[in-house]
Amino acid sequence: MKLDGKTVLIIGLKRTGVSVARFIAQRGGRVRITDRQAAEQLTNELAAIADIAAEVRVGAEDMSLLDGIDLVVPSPGVPCTAPLLVAAQQRRIPVWSEIELAFRFLRAPVLAVTGTNGKSTTTTLLGELLREHGQRVFVGGNLGTPLLDAVSEDAAAVIAEVSSFQLEWVEQFRPRIGLWLNLTEDHLDRHETLDAYGAAKRAMFVRQAPTDWMIVNRHDPAVQRFTHGLPGRLFSFGWEPVPDGVWIEGEKKALIVNIAGQETRISLAGLRLYGRHNLENVMAAVAAATLWGVPSEVVERVLARFTGLRHRLELVATKQGVSYFDDSKGTNVGAVVQSLASFTGPVILLAGGVDKGGDYAPLRHLVQNTVKKLILFGAAKDIIADALGSATDTLIVETLAEAVDAAARAAGAGDTVLLSPACASFDQFRNYAHRGEVFRAAVEAL
Numbered sequence: 001m002k003l004d005g006k007t008v009l010i011i012g013l014k015r016t017g018v019s020v021a022r023f024i025a026q027r028g029g030r031v032r033i034t035d036r037q038a039a040e041q042l043t044n045e046l047a048a049i050a051d052i053a054a055e056v057r058v059g060a061e062d063m064s065l066l067d068g069i070d071l072v073v074p075s076p077g078v079p080c081t082a083p084l085l086v087a088a089q090q091r092r093i094p095v096w097s098e099i100e101l102a103f104r105f106l107r108a109p110v111l112a113v114t115g116t117n118g119k120s121t122t123t124t125l126l127g128e129l130l131r132e133h134g135q136r137v138f139v140g141g142n143l144g145t146p147l148l149d150a151v152s153e154d155a156a157a158v159i160a161e162v163s164s165f166q167l168e169w170v171e172q173f174r175p176r177i178g179l180w181l182n183l184t185e186d187h188l189d190r191h192e193t194l195d196a197y198g199a200a201k202r203a204m205f206v207r208q209a210p211t212d213w214m215i216v217n218r219h220d221p222a223v224q225r226f227t228h229g230l231p232g233r234l235f236s237f238g239w240e241p242v243p244d245g246v247w248i249e250g251e252k253k254a255l256i257v258n259i260a261g262q263e264t265r266i267s268l269a270g271l272r273l274y275g276r277h278n279l280e281n282v283m284a285a286v287a288a289a290t291l292w293g294v295p296s297e298v299v300e301r302v303l304a305r306f307t308g309l310r311h312r313l314e315l316v317a318t319k320q321g322v323s324y325f326d327d328s329k330g331t332n333v334g335a336v337v338q339s340l341a342s343f344t345g346p347v348i349l350l351a352g353g354v355d356k357g358g359d360y361a362p363l364r365h366l367v368q369n370t371v372k373k374l375i376l377f378g379a380a381k382d383i384i385a386d387a388l389g390s391a392t393d394t395l396i397v398e399t400l401a402e403a404v405d406a407a408a409r410a411a412g413a414g415d416t417v418l419l420s421p422a423c424a425s426f427d428q429f430r431n432y433a434h435r436g437e438v439f440r441a442a443v444e445a446l
Contacts, residue, residue, distance in 0.1 A: 003027040003029035006071060007029070008030065009069045010074075012035055012074060016076060016098050018045050020098055020146075025053065031052060032069065033049070034058065034065050036060070039059065042058060063087050066084065072084070072096075073098060073101055076163060077165065097169040098166065103147075103172060103173045105151045109176040110157075110159075110176060111160070111175055111288055112162045113178075113181065114164070114180055115180055115201075115223075116183055117277065118277060119181065120312070123141070125285040126288055127139035127159045128306060132298050133298050136153075142162055142166060143161040160175075164201050167203045175205075176212055177288050177291060180227060181280065183198050183222035183223050185334065194222065205227065205230045206230060208231050210231055210233060212232045215287050237283035241258070245258055246283045248283065253268055255286055259290065264296050266303075270300070274315065277339070277341075286303075319408075322416070324416075325339075325420075327339045328436035333360055333362055333363055340371070343418070345416060346370075346372035346414070348375065350375050350377070350403045351374065351376055351421050353379065353423030353425050354427050355379065363422070367391040373407070375395045375403045376395070377428075382396070400435065400438055400439060404442035408446050
């Protein structure tokens with residue numbers, strides 16, 4: 001679609017909405033924007049589009065917004081059941097996500113990463129691997145920078161973190177290499193069922209060509225179920241040797257990549273990431289980089305210096321023999337399962353926040369066998385206590401700072417205090433990063 005002379009309705013004026021508005025205007029389109037929030041809540045966003053001719057209606061929505069519209073672009077936070085989106089479909093007005101709009105204008109091939117957990121770490125590592133190989137790359141998407149920003153860059157490859165929300169409105173989006181890391185219950189307040197959640201992610205792969213690569217977790221039964229019968233060439237990562245796959249051998253000392261019978265051995269001696277799940281992230285990123293042509297010596301250099309991302313099983317401090325880990329990005333049960341499985345000694349687990357509609361039962365066995373004390377805080381504390389409180393010694397407090405103080409009193413040398421909330425952060429914090437910083441400050445103050 002040529003945008004010149006077209007009228008585009010943008011639903012939601014946050015970072016994505018601002019990027020879409022500026023992109024449409026730069027290409028001669030007419031911009032109409034709506035957001036349920038009032039103008040005083042959108043001061044920064046309105047300032048960011050002040051220099052473009054845009055019709056802005058905030059604080060309310062009505063169906064007249066669709067009059068004369070050629071295309072609708074919703075922000076990822078707008079559910080597909082929103083009345084404007086339902087009405088747009090009824091009127092046969094095209095609805096595209098921001099990544100679909102970007103894809104139609106991109107000249108560089110896309111390498112895309114999806115999954116419930118590990119997307120940001122894997123996307124960032126993959127970008128570092130290609131950069132070290134001397135390629136100009138754009139790294140963004142759900143990671144924080146809208147994919148539309150890549151259109152104006154002279155990149156040889158676009159590496160995108162992609163969420164299920166972004167995949168609800170795609171028609172042509174097709175990664176040359178697509179990675180599906182895992183699939184566990186998350187965002188059920190939006191998708192309602194795991195099947196609907198998995199179907200949304202599956203949309204990333206359905207338009208691949210037989211020459212494209214589909215890299216999947218071969219030990220994740222949900223991923224295996226949803227990737228069956230897809231057109232891309234299958235490549236997998238896991239813990240035992242397979243053709244067209246990657247695995248780890250020798251007590252985590254080396255990673256083996258097998259492509260059509262040709263094996264490449266990559267040392268992991270310098271790896272500084274914690275956790276089994278991070279080894280899976282590494283396998284996935286290295287698989288994609290190797291398929292892209294990055295040599296093993298380049299991979300080893302990057303792995304030796306890559307320390308991961310903030311608030312993802314990050315060691316904050318060791319005090320009096322107690323290790324304090326910030327896993328504030330662990331916002332769902334699957335992430336907490338992976339993090340708990342990374343420790344062999346006693347763990348004091350700090351969890352709570354805004355419940356996302358998932359089932360806490362998969363945590364019960366690990367809590368019984370690994371967690372010395374469970375300290376719950378935030379809006380979901382009583383819900384989690386009902387599900388897990390009888391599995392171990394459990395304490396309920398109001399705030400994260402109280403949880404840290406209680407953990408420090410209960411911990412002994414050799415213990416691990418782990419913030420891995422299994423919940424969203426918006427009850428007491430701006431976001432998961434703010435929650436992680438509050439945790440760090442509380443630990444440093446001990």
